[in-house]
Amino acid sequence: xxxxxxxxxxxxxxxxxxxxxxxxxxxxxxxxxxxxxxxxxxxxxxxxxxxxxxxxxxxxxxxxxxxxxxxxxxxxxxxxxxxxxxxxxxxxxxxxxxxxxxxxxxxxxxxxxxxxxxxxxxxxxxxxxxxxxxxxxxxxxxxxxxxxxxxxxxxxxxxxxxxxxxxxxxxxxxxxxxxxxxxxxxxxxxxxxxxxxxxxxxxxxxxxxxxxxxxxxxxxxxxxxxxxxxxxxxxxxxxxxxxxxxxxxxxxxxxxxxxxxxxxxxxxxxxxxxxxxxxxxxxxxxxxxxxxxxxxxxxxxxxxxxxxxxxxxxxxxxxxxxxxxxxxxxxxxxxxxxxxxxxxxxxxxxxxxxxxxxxxxxxxxxxxxxxxxxxxxxxxxxxxxxxxxxxxxxxxxxxxxxxxxxxxxxxxxxxxxxxxxxxxxxxxxxxxxxxxxxxxxxxxxxxxxxxxxxxxxxxxxxxxxxxxxxxxxxxxxxxxxxxxxxxxxxxxxxxxxxxxxxxxxxxxxxxxxxxxxxxxxxxxxxxxxxxxxxxxxxxxxxxxxx
Numbered sequence: 001x002x003x004x005x006x007x008x009x010x011x012x013x014x015x016x017x018x019x020x021x022x023x024x025x026x027x028x029x030x031x032x033x034x035x036x037x038x039x040x041x042x043x044x045x046x047x048x049x050x051x052x053x054x055x056x057x058x059x060x061x062x063x064x065x066x067x068x069x070x071x072x073x074x075x076x077x078x079x080x081x082x083x084x085x086x087x088x089x090x091x092x093x094x095x096x097x098x099x100x101x102x103x104x105x106x107x108x109x110x111x112x113x114x115x116x117x118x119x120x121x122x123x124x125x126x127x128x129x130x131x132x133x134x135x136x137x138x139x140x141x142x143x144x145x146x147x148x149x150x151x152x153x154x155x156x157x158x159x160x161x162x163x164x165x166x167x168x169x170x171x172x173x174x175x176x177x178x179x180x181x182x183x184x185x186x187x188x189x190x191x192x193x194x195x196x197x198x199x200x201x202x203x204x205x206x207x208x209x210x211x212x213x214x215x216x217x218x219x220x221x222x223x224x225x226x227x228x229x230x231x232x233x234x235x236x237x238x239x240x241x242x243x244x245x246x247x248x249x250x251x252x253x254x255x256x257x258x259x260x261x262x263x264x265x266x267x268x269x270x271x272x273x274x275x276x277x278x279x280x281x282x283x284x285x286x287x288x289x290x291x292x293x294x295x296x297x298x299x300x301x302x303x304x305x306x307x308x309x310x311x312x313x314x315x316x317x318x319x320x321x322x323x324x325x326x327x328x329x330x331x332x333x334x335x336x337x338x339x340x341x342x343x344x345x346x347x348x349x350x351x352x353x354x355x356x357x358x359x360x361x362x363x364x365x366x367x368x369x370x371x372x373x374x375x376x377x378x379x380x381x382x383x384x385x386x387x388x389x390x391x392x393x394x395x396x397x398x399x400x401x402x403x404x405x406x407x408x409x410x411x412x413x414x415x416x417x418x419x420x421x422x423x424x425x426x427x428x429x430x431x432x433x434x435x436x437x438x439x440x441x442x443x444x445x446x447x448x449x450x451x452x453x454x455x456x457x458x459x460x461x462x463x464x465x466x467x468x469x470x471x472x473x474x475x476x477x478x479x480x481x482x483x484x485x486x487x488x489x490x491x492x493x494x495x496x497x498x499x500x501x502x503x504x505x506x507x508x509x510x511x512x513x514x515x516x517x518x519x520x521x522x523x524x525x526x527x528x529x530x531x532x533x534x535x536x537x538x539x540x541x542x543x544x545x546x
Contacts, residue, residue: 004481035306050088053079055516078102118519119295122273125284125511134287136250138258138275139229140222141243143287151195152234156211162216165223165234166198166205167242176200177223183234210240258283294520308491309500310485316496319402320467322459326407331414332452335446339422345381350419365476368405370545372477395484402494407474410463417459421452457539464535465528469498497524 063072082102085094095259111528124455152167157176164178166186174189174197189197195329199205211218218239225231225244232246233493250259258267258275267275274286300306334353338346356364371378372391380387433443474480480503482494490503497520505517 026315103198124513131287137285139247142247142249144246149244154242155198156206159203182224239300323467327414330411332418354412361472461535
């Protein structure tokens with residue numbers, strides 16, 4: 001018997017020997033709930049959902065007034081789905097997946113679908129609205145001052161960052177309006193001793209210095225006299241007097257024609273989203289319509305685009321393939337060189353090798369553009385003794401320059417990849433080959449390279465896709481130049497397809513053609529997807545190497 005139990009029995013009076021009372025289990029207090037269903041989690045959920053719903057109500061209201069019924073219905077369904085997911089009990093996976101899926105749909109799927117839709121329209125400069133908007137724009141842009149127009153004494157007012165014209169008509173009536181709203185009565189306007197309206201409650205009157213400081217905004221005010229565009233507008237040139245302007249174009253709604261009242265020329269709907277005269281003259285402003293495959297046909301049949309597009313496509317493939325091969329070859333060579341176990345200081349060498357990878361590509365392009373400048377560049381003046389070599393303006397030298405700069409930017413990535421792949425190769429195979437008398441070149445060609453390609457080949461394919469759309473190097477180094485001489489479009493010898501798409505969408509001088517740019521983007525996607533699919537299928541043969 002244990003000593004403690006024995007002493008306890010001896011301490012009891014005779015005849016009172018009893019068993020010790022069993023100890024009652026200690027009650028463990030329930031753990032505090034800290035999960036999403038606690039009161040703190042519920043409060044946070046209500047606050048966040050309230051903010052989301054407030055934004056949703058604002059967006060839905062704006063969509064309702066803009067009569068965007070399809071988008072309104074989609075936004076309403078998404079709002080209801082979000083509330084249902086986060087208010088119902090359970091469904092934890094959906095609560096985590098919903099934000100990612102929503103952002104994927106908005107920033108990826110919607111962008112792709114919308115770009116595909118734009119490719120089948122004439123959307124671009126002069127074709128970015130409805131037909132009604134185009135007619136209104138034509139009537140407004142063709143306005144001229146009415147001869148002997150009476151002067152409307154004017155004061156310029158400001159409210160909420162917008163500017164208004166407070167005018168006093170020749171008969172003394174005060175009215176106010178801005179570009180977005182027609183003239184309305186301003187009966188409460190304060191007038192000076194001459195009867196000119198100068199102030200209005202809720203608005204701030206600009207002084208002369210403020211009018212001069214915001215001259216561009218003031219001169220841009222075009223205030224409609226009424227809902228009818230033919231009635232004309234009021235404009236001011238000095239902020240003190242406004243005059244009536246009317247369009248020299250007259251729109252006949254029944255005949256759907258626009259007539260130039262000065263020349264008598266009649267413009268009719270051509271069915272292509274613009275008004276055209278009988279002599280072929282076209283008004284600059286049109287409207288957006290569906291054009292089917294016209295943009296794709298234009299890309300391959302337009303004489304101004306067909307030849308340069310072929311040259312750009314061939315150069316794009318050359319640039320992508322040669323860049324991948326050069327970067328892989330240099331990266332692999334350096335990886336093998338610095339992978340020797342007996343090389344001292346190889347960690348320092350490896351750090352130096354990956355430094356170009358740490359610089360942003362667009363910044364490196366600008367730096368190299370300065371180095372290669374034929375007149376002031378460091379390479380011509382310092383390294384070549386003042387030679388006059390047109391690195392960026394000669395078509396052949398510009399292509400070589402682009403490849404060299406891209407090699408400088410791209411080889412560190414391949415160096416890192418190949419270094420990791422080399423260190424994962426089994427050493428016993430290498431030793432066995434040397435014992436059999438194989439040379440270093442034979443070991444590399446027959447053993448190391450096939451084993452490397454097992455892990456590196458998919459990365460080479462992704463590198464090809466990246467260089468196929470390597471916008472930064474081309475645009476920052478050469479801007480796509482030098483320009484081709486056989487086209488009026490802004491297309492050059494070093495342009496690749498993605499820079500051609502950019503220039504088509506946001507070109508200066510040639511106008512913005514979003515429809516054509518979207519069509520070219522679809523062509524690029526098809527090319528890259530087809531090559532990637534074929535390449536990945538071919539790389540399956542490398543799986544047998546192991």
